[in-house]
Ligand SMILES: [Zn+2]
């Protein structure tokens with residue numbers, strides 16, 4: 365008997381890499397606390413944006429979380445993420461980091477062989493140093509707890525920091541693999557710091573960036589991406605983020621099959637922005653704002 369189209373579709377999807385958009389909002393989230401603007405009071409769910417974070421599931425079933433936002437607990441519950449094999453932390457800003465304690469349940473071991481899972485965290489040396497200062501109970505546990513003062517109670521996340529060898533003069537880097545998955549990492553300026561961006565297979569992920577270096581743009585263009593996810597804070601220019609015009613000019617140049625705009629502030633209303641992009645690029649839905657919970661597939 366022939367497979368039904370839906371079954372064929374499901375089988376194809378299983379062979380592809382999957383990205384789940386856990387949050388599309390800027391650092392405050394949308395709505396912003398105390399704000400009565402049109403977007404913050406909107407009943408349209410697409411205007412409700414948790415802090416920016418995504419989850420990748422490779423075609424081989426490897427589960428990689430990108431950033432641990434302060435909304436992490438709700439995000440993983442909402443998207444039914446049951447395991448995390450590795451984490452990439454893009455940079456040290458609070459909106460990308462401060463949910464790190466919510467990795468704890470993913471460290472509860474599922475096998476009788478070991479009592480804990482240790483999750484590898486791939487990030488820069490600078491972020492590793494910041495983490496050690498901000499979360500000493502996780503990253504300096506051996507200094508805080510000892511025989512006379514053992515760690516008791518609910519436990520701590522068990523995380524292993526792995527530094528990506530970054531060099532801001534060499535913005536393009538290749539890290540062979542994370543658990544067998546090949547990543548190309550890039551370093552982009554973001555205010556007083558730098559952010560890790562990456563290409564994984566046919567996905568490009570570039571958030572919290574002030575610009576994209578020319579050489580990186582060429583690499584992105586030549587990568588023939590299925591999906592580009594790109595920073596897009598608001599219409600007005602910003603010192604540390606891409607604004608709409610710059611994000612669109614990069615997106616046009618890179619020419620991915622689909623570009624999703626992320627890290628959106630409350631100045632951008634979902635339907636109005638969609639209408640603007642449809643009128644500019646036609647109805648083939650090539651460049652659109654992302655929404656929380658959205659799932660996309662790439663080869
Ligand atoms: Zn951010």
Ligand SMILES: [Zn+2]
Pocket residue numbers: 455457554572
């Ligand atoms: Zn940031």
